[in-house]
Amino acid sequence: MNSDKPIGVFDSGIGGLTVVHALLKQLPHENIVYFGDTARVPYGPKSPQVVREYAKDDTEFLLSKNVKMIVIACNTVSAVALDVVQKLANIPVVGVIIPGAKAATSASKKKRIGVIGTVGTISSNAYANAIRQLDETIQVFSQACPLFVPLVEEGWIDHKATEMIAKEYLFPLSVEKIDTLVLGCTHYPLLKNVISNALKGTATLIDSGEATATEVMMVLDELHLKNSSREKPNLQFFVSDLPAKFTQIGERFLGSKMGVVKKVGAGRQ
Ligand code: DGL
Numbered sequence: 001m002n003s004d005k006p007i008g009v010f011d012s013g014i015g016g017l018t019v020v021h022a023l024l025k026q027l028p029h030e031n032i033v034y035f036g037d038t039a040r041v042p043y044g045p046k047s048p049q050v051v052r053e054y055a056k057d058d059t060e061f062l063l064s065k066n067v068k069m070i071v072i073a074c075n076t077v078s079a080v081a082l083d084v085v086q087k088l089a090n091i092p093v094v095g096v097i098i099p100g101a102k103a104a105t106s107a108s109k110k111k112r113i114g115v116i117g118t119v120g121t122i123s124s125n126a127y128a129n130a131i132r133q134l135d136e137t138i139q140v141f142s143q144a145c146p147l148f149v150p151l152v153e154e155g156w157i158d159h160k161a162t163e164m165i166a167k168e169y170l171f172p173l174s175v176e177k178i179d180t181l182v183l184g185c186t187h188y189p190l191l192k193n194v195i196s197n198a199l200k201g202t203a204t205l206i207d208s209g210e211a212t213a214t215e216v217m218m219v220l221d222e223l224h225l226k227n228s229s230r231e232k233p234n235l236q237f238f239v240s241d242l243p244a245k246f247t248q249i250g251e252r253f254l255g256s257k258m259g260v261v262k263k264v265g266a267g268r269q
Contacts, residue, residue: 003068003226003227004229005066006030006065006066007030007068007069007216008034008062008071009033009062010034010035010059010062010074011035011074011077012044012076012077013036013037014246015073015152015185016034016073017036017186018186018190018253019071019073020235022209022212026214027217029226029227029233030220030233031234033062033236033238034236034237034238035062036240038241038245040240042118044076044117044118044119044121045120048120051081052084054077055072055077056084056088058077059089068092069092069093070092070094071095071216072085072095073209073212074186075185075208078095079117080120080124082095082097092223096208096211096212097208098215099208099211099214100127100208100212101133102211103211104131104182104206105131105138107180110177110179111135111137113181113182114140114176114178114181115127115128115141116144116145116170116183116188117142117144121144122144122184127140127182141178143169143172145165145166147165148169148185148191152187155249157191157194163197166191166194166195170195170199173199174200178203180204183206183208189207189210190252235258235259237258237260239261239263243262246261
């Protein structure tokens with residue numbers, strides 16, 4: 001397999017760019033093809049059956065781009081459809097749940113971990129199960145925070161309303177005296193400050209995107225698939241709805257300019 005082939009990354013929409021940001025930091029020479037299903041976002045409130053169907057389409061699109069590996073940036077997809085992607089793809093697949101769970105397990109001293117995410121991710125119990133599989137003595141406290149995604153997309157990062165909502169969502173977790181909190185959604189890294197303040201700085205925040213980038217690096221190393229070229233990497237972005245909003249908000253997520261974003265057809269063939 002050619003190591004200069006791109007890594008394929010997909011998400012329900014814009015949020016997965018936080019994972020691309022983490023990948024670019026840790027693997028600055030990798031070519032990346034990103035697909036954001038902006039026509040069908042959000043995935044978080046949808047049923048697992050529907051998300052599994054979407055995951056199949058998203059995977060097929062990336063496979064058509066001849067990627068060497070697939071990274072499922074979306075927590076909701078990683079939680080309910082990892083097996084769908086693995087079954088379709090004959091290449092390595094990394095989701096965000098297991099790397100996030102591993103990072104949280106090693107960070108927690110008191111063995112009391114909080115997990116926040118979309119309704120889909122939290123209802124699946126995927127993080128709690130993965131953490132308990134690593135260490136069954138750990139107690140996990142989960143909380144869905146559905147309003148965080150629209151608040152971040154609205155750009156209400158340092159907004160009073162966001163602070164109030166964060167306090168409301170996180171209060172039950174602070175009562176449980178968690179010492180570690182998994183940011184189990186692509187959008188939450190942008191709310192790190194608000195979330196940390198709501199918990200009065202008492203918990204270590206685990207960015208599952210960063211943990212995933214570390215895992216990707218390890219897999220590429222192990223399989224000798226790291227790109228040996230030292231050229232500037234080629235980043236390609238595809239979306240299923242018009243690109244204008246994606247480009248505008250996406251640069252906030254990515255932390256840099258994005259270049260051309262292409263729209264692909266519904267169903268993606
Ligand atoms: N990307 C989703 C996740 O990480 C959040 C946005 C959505 O609900 O689609 O779960």
